[in-house]
Amino acid sequence: MxxxxxxxxxxxxxxxxxxxxxxxxxxxxxxxxxxxxxxxxxxxxxxxxxxxxxxxxxxxxxxxxxxxxxxxxxxxxxxxxxxxxxxxxxxxxxxxxxxxxxxxxGDNSSMSTLEGKIVQDADRLDAIGAIGIARAFAYAGAIGEQLHIPASPDQEKRHTAIEHFYDKLLRLKSLMNTNTAIDIANKRQRYMVSYLEQFYSEWEGKL
Ligand code: ADP
Ligand code: NI
Missing domain, CATH: 1.10.472.50 (HD-domain/PDEase-like)
Structure with a gap:
């Protein structure tokens, strides 16, 4: 070694x-x-x-x-x-x-070296796609958040796992530094968008 x-x-x-x-x-x-x-x-x-x-x-x-x-x-x-x-x-x-x-x-801190850009991209890639989705639901569960609240009867506003997609997951694609990570992020973005469509369809009794 x-x-x-x-x-x-x-x-x-x-x-x-x-x-x-x-x-x-x-x-x-x-x-x-x-x-x-x-x-x-x-x-x-x-x-x-x-x-x-x-x-x-x-x-x-x-x-x-x-x-x-x-x-x-x-x-x-x-x-x-x-x-x-x-x-x-x-x-x-x-x-x-x-x-x-x-x-x-924050998510916009710019890294001064190529190695920094790469480690930041690698960390961000793990927050998107199938694994990013799993992590978001796991984290939400760990801090007591619910999966999704479309419109609560008493208009109570509470943060949910689904909201986290809009707060962070879907935004990470445009924050990638390297072309290689941008390509992977584009694929994972399509997967997350289609996941959300399926989620809402199931929620609404359509699929
Ligand atoms: P990182 O480890 O990349 O710095 P965080 O520590 O902010 O990211 O979050 C760890 C993981 O939990 C990430 O996958 C992130 O998307 C997810 N996460 C962070 N905050 C929330 C939240 N409020 N609800 C659901 N998931 C979250
Ligand atoms: Ni990390």
């Missing part, structure tokens, strides 16, 4: 330990899928595959929903990187990507 492969294995192990007991919308397997897509996109786009994959494995360790303090969590990731990486520039780049992705900068 090369030194780089060994560091990737250690990062996987770190993610596995970290995500024990988290909800299915934020778990080890989300990180796993992001790493798979980070490699795929990096190869297609000619980016540094190792930096993209390593950052993907670490990208949610400092997520604000999963930590008491984001700043502390970022320092922890930095300490971890300093144990295994010698190049300070690489460490800075990885930390910069993770911070920009996880520091509540």
């Amino acid at each position: 090369t030194e780089k492969q060994d560091i990737i294995e250690k990062a996987k192990q770190k993610a596995w330990e970290f995500f024990k007991g988290t909800d299915p919308a934020h778990d080890y397997w989300h990180t796993h899928r992001v790493a798979v897509w980070a490699v795929e996109l990096a190869e297609e786009e000619g980016a540094d595959v190792y930096i993209c994959e390593l950052t993907a494995w670490l990208h949610d360790l400092a997520d604000k929903k999963l930590n008491h303090s984001e700043a502390e969590a970022i320092n922890h990731v930095k300490d971890w990187l300093q144990t295994y990486l010698e190049d300070d520039k690489e460490i800075e780049q990885i930390i910069d990507i993770i911070k920009t992705m996880s520091y509540g900068n």
Whole structure:
């Protein structure tokens, strides 16, 4: 095993330990899928595959929903990187990507490096398509939201999983950075639109 492969294995192990007991919308397997897509996109786009994959494995360790303090969590990731990486520039780049992705900068934060754009795209791809739909319903369930409320008898306004499609899922397509991710996002968008049509038809007793 090369030194780089060994560091990737250690990062996987770190993610596995970290995500024990988290909800299915934020778990080890989300990180796993992001790493798979980070490699795929990096190869297609000619980016540094190792930096993209390593950052993907670490990208949610400092997520604000999963930590008491984001700043502390970022320092922890930095300490971890300093144990295994010698190049300070690489460490800075990885930390910069993770911070920009996880520091509540919203969905429009622009990434300064190609590797950052790729990891952000890989993370966003996992929020759309069949898996994105599954994650949205899982997350909605975890926070006590309902599937859908077309018009409640008392006009009560509560956020639902279906509303999340309009708040986020259907918007992600136009926020992709790389051409490879744009192509995949277009396919997943069509799938989500057809999913919604089926959902409404079933809801209304038409199919
Ligand atoms: P990310 O991990 O990509 O930063 P979030 O932490 O905001 O995204 O959300 C994790 C997952 O849960 C995503 O798939 C997202 O679409 C979904 N999600 C976030 N907020 C809601 C919500 N209010 N209702 C349903 N799904 C949600
Ligand atoms: Ni993520």
